[in-house]
Amino acid sequence: MIQLEHIEKVYRTDSLETVALSNINVAVQQGEFVSIMGPSGSGKSTLLNMLGLLDEPTAGTIALHGKPLQSFRDKELAQVRNREIGFIFQSFHLISDLRVVDNVEIPLLYRKGLSGSERRKLALEALDAVGLTSRTKHFPTQLSGGQQQRVAIARAIVGKPSLLLADEPTGNLDSAMSEEIMSILHELNQKRGTTIAMVTHDERLATQTDRTIRIFDGRQVQ
Amino acid sequence: MLANYLKLALAVLRRRKFFTFVSLFGISFTLAVLLVVTALLDSIVNGYPPETNLERTLGVRDMVMMSPDGKNTWQGPAGYGLLDKYVRTLPSAEKVSILSAEAYWVAAYKNGSKFDVGFKYTDGEFWQILDFQFLEGAAFTADDEKNANFVAVISKSLRERYFGEANAVGKTIEIDGQRFRVVGVVPDVPVYRFTPFADIWVPISTSKSTTYKNELMGGFQAIILAKNAGDFPAIKAEFREALKHAQFPDPKEYNQLYGGADTVLESIARMMFQAPEFDTHVERLVAIFFTLMLLFMLLPAINLVNLNVSRIMERASEIGVRKAFGASRVTLVGQFVTENLVLTLCGGLIGFILSIAVLHFLNTVQIIPYGKGDFHINGRIFFYGMCIITFFGLFSGVYPAWKMSRLNPVQALKGGV
Ligand SMILES: Nc1ncnc2c1ncn2[C@@H]1O[C@H](COP(=O)(O)OP(=O)(O)OP(=O)(O)O)[C@@H](O)[C@H]1O
Ligand SMILES: [Mg+2]
Numbered sequence: 173m174i175q176l177e178h179i180e181k182v183y184r185t186d187s188l189e190t191v192a193l194s195n196i197n198v199a200v201q202q203g204e205f206v207s208i209m210g211p212s213g214s215g216k217s218t219l220l221n222m223l224g225l226l227d228e229p230t231a232g233t234i235a236l237h238g239k240p241l242q243s244f245r246d247k248e249l250a251q252v253r254n255r256e257i258g259f260i261f262q263s264f265h266l267i268s269d270l271r272v273v274d275n276v277e278i279p280l281l282y283r284k285g286l287s288g289s290e291r292r293k294l295a296l297e298a299l300d301a302v303g304l305t306s307r308t309k310h311f312p313t314q315l316s317g318g319q320q321q322r323v324a325i326a327r328a329i330v331g332k333p334s335l336l337l338a339d340e341p342t343g344n345l346d347s348a349m350s351e352e353i354m355s356i357l358h359e360l361n362q363k364r365g366t367t368i369a370m371v372t373h374d375e376r377l378a379t380q381t382d383r384t385i386r387i388f389d390g391r392q393v394q
Numbered sequence: 395m396l397a398n399y400l401k402l403a404l405a406v407l408r409r410r411k412f413f414t415f416v417s418l419f420g421i422s423f424t425l426a427v428l429l430v431v432t433a434l435l436d437s438i439v440n441g442y443p444p445e446t447n448l449e450r451t452l453g454v455r456d457m458v459m460m461s462p463d464g465k466n467t468w469q470g471p472a473g474y475g476l477l478d479k480y481v482r483t484l485p486s487a488e489k490v491s492i493l494s495a496e497a498y499w500v501a502a503y504k505n506g507s508k509f510d511v512g513f514k515y516t517d518g519e520f521w522q523i524l525d526f527q528f529l530e531g532a533a534f535t536a537d538d539e540k541n542a543n544f545v546a547v548i549s550k551s552l553r554e555r556y557f558g559e560a561n562a563v564g565k566t567i568e569i570d571g572q573r574f575r576v577v578g579v580v581p582d583v584p585v586y587r588f589t590p591f592a593d594i595w596v597p598i599s600t601s602k603s604t605t606y607k608n609e610l611m612g613g614f615q616a617i618i619l620a621k622n623a624g625d626f627p628a629i630k631a632e633f634r635e636a637l638k639h640a641q642f643p644d645p646k647e648y649n650q651l652y653g654g655a656d657t658v659l660e661s662i663a664r665m666m667f668q669a670p671e672f673d674t675h676v677e678r679l680v681a682i683f684f685t686l687m688l689l690f691m692l693l694p695a696i697n698l699v700n701l702n703v704s705r706i707m708e709r710a711s712e713i714g715v716r717k718a719f720g721a722s723r724v725t726l727v728g729q730f731v732t733e734n735l736v737l738t739l740c741g742g743l744i745g746f747i748l749s750i751a752v753l754h755f756l757n758t759v760q761i762i763p764y765g766k767g768d769f770h771i772n773g774r775i776f777f778y779g780m781c782i783i784t785f786f787g788l789f790s791g792v793y794p795a796w797k798m799s800r801l802n803p804v805q806a807l808k809g810g811v
Contacts, residue, residue, distance in 0.1 A: 221804050224718065226717075226718055226803050226804055227802070227803070227804040246722055246723050246724075247722045247723075247724065249722075250717070250720050250721060250722035250723075250725070251720065251722075253717070253718060253719065253720045254719060254720020255720070257718075258719075259718045259719070261715075261718075261807065265711050265714065265715045265807055266715075267711075267712045267715060268409075269402075269405055269406050269409045269410075269712075270402070270405060274402075274405075278715065278716065278719050279719040279720060281398055281721075282716075282719065282720035282721050282722075282725060283720070288397070327719070331719075331720075
């Protein structure tokens with residue numbers, strides 16, 4: 173479904189040059205559940221951003237369904253992100269000015285042909301799926317870390333993307349909640365056929381996935 | 395989509411109270427000042443009673459007379475002789491009236507107290523071109539002027555001064571050593587309507603001297619009523635042609651005349667840029683006016699741009715999220731511009747309310763003589779106001795929005811710009 177070839181990502185500042193990724197070759201197949209592991213700072217989030225077409229590599233090519241990233245115009249890229257990709261960010265990134273349910277509706281706003289009530293209905297369904305039906309009118313700052321995490325998950329799945337990118341989706345949750353989230357992800361993967369790439373530090377969670385990509389210091393080790 | 399933009403805009407403005415307050419204050423204050431100025435100008439330049447025929451009226455006001463070598467110029471109001479000879483005879487004019495260039499302030503006495511009275515010489519046509527509503531009596535006529543009858547039309551205020559509550563028609567009034575019989579009383583005219591304004595209007599022929607009759611320059615103006623504004627070019631051209639063939643008493647002293655039959659705006663331009671030319675450069679006046687308005691708006695607009703740009707930082711993560719979930723650049727620009735327009739429209743609304751309050755105050759306190767109840771926000775001014783506000787909203791919103799929309803989503807999510 174998505175293919176990364178010879179990816180290199182270098183962050184340059186005036187004095188520093190950080191190689192975040194070097195010579196990464198990853199192909200994620202349709203319907204796969206892939207986990208990404210590696211120490212802190214090894215480039216996992218950077219890799220996930222590449223898979224989500226959110227960032228451009230310094231060198232190398234990214235192709236979605238065989239079509240190279242460079243060939244997308246801004247509007248097409250936005251469409252692809254909207255329809256195909258759902259992001260769960262490492263630090264949630266909820267919009268503090270908006271209520272929970274409005275946060276969850278965001279991906280649907282950029283989709284044509286959905287009425288306000290349809291959007292609301294889908295958003296509430298997604299919140300139901302993550303067990304947050306009682307907090308829909310709250311603002312993000314009025315929620316606990318775990319609850320915010322679940323809002324972020326609801327927002328990522330509300331648009332039924334074909335590729336779900338999850339950056340430590342269980343990082344802030346206790347083990348019971350983690351299991352619950354994992355079962356949601358497995359269900360999406362199996363029932364809807366959603367392709368999932370998930371960053372995790374937890375070996376136990378990684379073993380539940382189809383395969384694990386390991387990164388060390390920006391390099392693929394397996 | 396628009397409904398969403400609006401909803402979001404209101405949510406953001408509610409949550410960012412300080413930002414909203416500062417912006418609203420700047421916008422509403424600016425707009426209020428601009429609207430008050432516009433309303434004042436509107437009530438001068440556009441036709442309100444008694445100048446209801448203003449849109450088909452031209453005036454001959456300031457002229458320039460020049461010596462053969464161009465070294466001596468005489469600038470100022472036209473003379474009666476010139477107006478009588480070259481304006482009254484214009485073929486395309488329907489009616490022409492000659493009157494004092496402005497009201498003289500003459501001292502008047504009543505019951506031992508002294509006060510100033512606005513005094514104007516005019517003729518019979520004056521009362522036909524202008525639309526006075528007589529409270530009592532009627533206007534004096536062309537015959538009164540021809541026969542130098544000592545008759546006068548007075549303002550309501552002057553009647554009160556002299557006669558209290560009683561009627562004035564038939565009674566006499568003494569001004570500047572001359573006695574006039576009052577034939578009519580009209581409502582007060584605000585002092586800034588410089589063509590019709592006076593407290594007492596009398597026939598030109600009652601003047602103490604008759605030398606004015608042949609003078610080319612000095613002390614008078616003419617107003618010309620056209621059948622409609624479509625005749626303006628013909629009248630202007632005829633007058634210009636007449637000036638070119640004007641006869642001078644001593645051509646060695648002066649032998650050129652410049653001036654024109656102008657609308658109010660053109661008259662103001664001619665006075666401001668007094669040049670020995672036929673053109674009034676009214677477009678220059680309009681340009682200056684708009685430049686001043688722009689400059690005045692610039693400061694609060696730049697302030698808002700600045701606030702908006704600095705808020706990009708604050709909202710970087712929101713922009714990152716929206717991009718990650720499928721907002722295109724165009725959509726984001728739309729969102730932020732709408733947000734800014736909502737803000738400026740709210741400011742505009744407050745500005746309108748403020749300006750109505752200020753105008754109401756001006757109307758009640760009567761700072762300007764006889765300017766009572768004369769200023770209002772009409773449809774035209776409302777339209778100007780909306781134009782200003784929309785311009786303001788777009789000007790201060792588009793650049794920050796464009797900048798926001800170009801952020802790299804990953805950088806934005808990290809909060810960097
Ligand atoms: N904007 C940036 N400028 C400079 N260096 C950066 C930038 N973003 C990331 N890096 C560097 O790139 C490397 C990879 O970062 P990344 O966020 O991908 O790590 P990670 O594997 O997700 O770590 P963690 O497990 O802590 O989230 C790090 O060394 C980081 O310092
Ligand atoms: Mg990370």
